[in-house]
Amino acid sequence: MEPIVVSALALIRDRRLLMVTARGRDVLYLPGGKLEPGESPAEALVRESREEVAVELDPSTVVELFTVRTQAHGEPDGREVHMTLFSADPTTASPEPLASAEVGALHWVTSVDADRCPPAGVATLDGLVRLGLID
Known part of the structure; x- marks a missing residue:
């Protein structure tokens, strides 16, 4: 099965990460999404950040932090998501x-909120804690 390839934004303030919930759902996820045909991961990040949370990013400041490869939430067993996490300056x-x-609510979270995240979100929170960026 082909993996789902996505770019996601790590917008951090006061050691808290911006995550969102979809309308009518309680699962936390990162602002971001799938790449469109011909689009680079950084271009997808800039577009998705604008579309989902109205944050305009400076493309020259986009920095890749790490990539999470894990079971995709809500997909058949064996279907992975490959989510590349980026930081960037608004x-x-x-x-x-x-x-x-597309977004029901915004949430500023720490690793304590991992129980509300799908596998990729849990791995992201763990990675950001290891990097010393969030609590």
């Missing part, structure tokens, strides 16, 4: 993320 000095039509 183009405004103090951006305030906003929920889009």
Whole structure:
């Protein structure tokens, strides 16, 4: 089975990570999404950040942090997600993320919230703790 390849944003403030929930759901996930045909992972990150949380990113500041490869949430056993996590600077000095039509709510989380995450989210929180970026 082909993996689901996605780019995701690690927007961190005060040692908390921005995660979102879809409308009517309680599962936390990172702002981001699948690459469109011909799109680079960094381009997908910039587009998805704008679409999902209204944060404009400076493309010249995009930095790859790590890639999580794990079972995809809600997919048949054996279907993996390959999620590359990036950091980037917003183009405004103090951006305030906003929920889009795709997003029900915004959440600033720490590793304590891992029980609300699918496998890729748990691995992401663990990785960010190891890097010393979140609590």
